[in-house]
Amino acid sequence: MRFRRPEPRPEAVADPTRGFELRGVSHRYGDRPVLADVDLHLTEARIGVVGANGSGKSTLARLLNGLVVPTAGQVLVDGLDTRTAVREVRRRVGFVFQDPDAQIVHPTVAEDAAYGLENQGVPAAERAERVAEVLARYGLAGHADHPAHLLSGGQKQLLAIAGVLVMRPARVVFDEPTTLLDLVNARRVARVIDGLEQQVVVVTHQLDLLDGFDRVLVVDGGRVVEDAAPRPAIAAYRALMERR
Amino acid sequence: MTLALYVPRRSPVHRVPAGGKLLALAALAVLLFAVPTVPVAGGALVGVLTVGLLAARVPVATLARQARTVRWWLAGLFVFHALFTDVPTAALTVLRLLALVLAAAVVTATTRVTEMVAVIERLCAPLRVLGVRPARIGLVVSMALRFIPVLAERAERIREAQAARGGSARGIRGIRTTVTPLLVQLLQMAHTVSEALDARGADDVPPARGHRSPAGA
Numbered sequence: 001m002r003f004r005r006p007e008p009r010p011e012a013v014a015d016p017t018r019g020f021e022l023r024g025v026s027h028r029y030g031d032r033p034v035l036a037d038v039d040l041h042l043t044e045a046r047i048g049v050v051g052a053n054g055s056g057k058s059t060l061a062r063l064l065n066g067l068v069v070p071t072a073g074q075v076l077v078d079g080l081d082t083r084t085a086v087r088e089v090r091r092r093v094g095f096v097f098q099d100p101d102a103q104i105v106h107p108t109v110a111e112d113a114a115y116g117l118e119n120q121g122v123p124a125a126e127r128a129e130r131v132a133e134v135l136a137r138y139g140l141a142g143h144a145d146h147p148a149h150l151l152s153g154g155q156k157q158l159l160a161i162a163g164v165l166v167m168r169p170a171r172v173v174f175d176e177p178t179t180l181l182d183l184v185n186a187r188r189v190a191r192v193i194d195g196l197e198q199q200v201v202v203v204t205h206q207l208d209l210l211d212g213f214d215r216v217l218v219v220d221g222g223r224v225v226e227d228a229a230p231r232p233a234i235a236a237y238r239a240l241m242e243r244r
Numbered sequence: 245m246t247l248a249l250y251v252p253r254r255s256p257v258h259r260v261p262a263g264g265k266l267l268a269l270a271a272l273a274v275l276l277f278a279v280p281t282v283p284v285a286g287g288a289l290v291g292v293l294t295v296g297l298l299a300a301r302v303p304v305a306t307l308a309r310q311a312r313t314v315r316w317w318l319a320g321l322f323v324f325h326a327l328f329t330d331v332p333t334a335a336l337t338v339l340r341l342l343a344l345v346l347a348a349a350v351v352t353a354t355t356r357v358t359e360m361v362a363v364i365e366r367l368c369a370p371l372r373v374l375g376v377r378p379a380r381i382g383l384v385v386s387m388a389l390r391f392i393p394v395l396a397e398r399a400e401r402i403r404e405a406q407a408a409r410g411g412s413a414r415g416i417r418g419i420r421t422t423v424t425p426l427l428v429q430l431l432q433m434a435h436t437v438s439e440a441l442d443a444r445g446a447d448d449v450p451p452a453r454g455h456r457s458p459a460g461a
Binding site for chain 2: 062065067087090091094095097099101102103104105106107108111112115116119120144145147148149163164167
């Protein structure tokens with residue numbers, strides 16, 4: 001029996017104007033459905049996602065950079081399918097998690113900030129330059145050689161953000177970035193998000209974080225039940241929560 | 245809990261490559277056991293302190309902390325040898341071990357973790373023929389150093405939460421009530437960490453990596 005070598009997959013070409021496209025997306029963990037028939041096209045600069053715990057919003061966020069591949073449907077980032085071009089998708093889409101302790105993987109601040117660049121094969125000199133620049137931008141330059149576990153909660157979240165932004169992604173997804181922070185640090189992180197040039201998707205319970213956003217999605221029971229500007233979307237979300 | 249003992253300084257000792265420092269440490273160990281005399285052990289201790297405190301400018305407190313962690317072992321060894329052999333042997337044993345502990349502390353204080361990890365990766369390079377990826381081994385070592393303090397912190401939080409509700413972490417029941425929630429937390433965290441590694445391109449590791457220091461040093 002002779003095997004034929006599979007045809008090489010044609011190189012996917014990215015179109016940066018297309019943003020995120022979710023086409024008929026459903027997802028389930030085992031027997032438990034978490035998202036059902038989601039169709040979205042996200043091109044706005046600032047997009048918020050709100051919803052109750054367990055509504056499916058974190059899964060929605062994870063679909064956007066291929067951390068989760070949908071059980072049905074298709075997720076495209078700039079035209080690249082997260083199922084077939086996941087590495088290229090992850091280079092384009094940074095992801096910041098709720099708990100920075102789970103995201104910081106190296107013992108010291110500068111080493112951790114450099115991790116993503118090492119993975120991309122960025123030369124040492126350029127790596128050093130970019131790490132120094134990003135640490136300075138987020139007020140961590142004086143902590144470059146400090147153990148990461150000795151940073152405050154706010155500084156850890158800034159390091160987690162720095163470790164993503166140093167990779168210069170075109171889009172950044174934040175999954176509840178301020179949930180574990182006090183008011184001062186939550187505001188610092190909000191200012192950082194506000195100042196980003198990249199397209200940003202923020203999953204959050206902190207509704208004032210969405211002031212000035214272009215679009216807010218309300219997720220409930222695995223479906224997008226409201227998709228509007230922040231004011232009407234948040235009003236709909238409050239009404240939804242009050243009915244429970 | 246502090247595992248990362250690196251003390252950032254601009255010194256000749258800091259500039260010596262990690263592999264060179266580890267070789268020197270191994271050579272010192274061989275010397276101390278091959279020439280078992282008090283003058284050699286005492287001289288080695290003076291030499292280590294000179295290099296550490298004067299050349300590398302490691303704070304006295306850093307070395308003292310390391311010495312404190314082994315003080316009871318050293319005291320026990322001294323007493324044992326003094327009772328069962330003789331005092332010069334007891335002094336030799338203590339001086340030898342103290343010199344090695346402080347030498348290791350000087351190496352740790354003057355070498356970034358990533359430089360150490362790079363050495364481990366180089367030492368593991370022959371394992372490539374067996375399909376092992378040395379970069380992965382280096383990452384595992386680095387992550388172990390990173391997450392041990394996190395683990396200790398989580399265990400402490402669990403103990404505090406139990407104490408706040410009148411519980412006690414003593415005895416078999418204490419182990420069960422601490423270990424079970426800790427394991428659950430660790431499994432949840434391991435899942436998020438694996439996602440974070442993916443999100444930061446862990447699968448993109450280039451085939452051959454050079455030195456991993458962010459400072460390029």
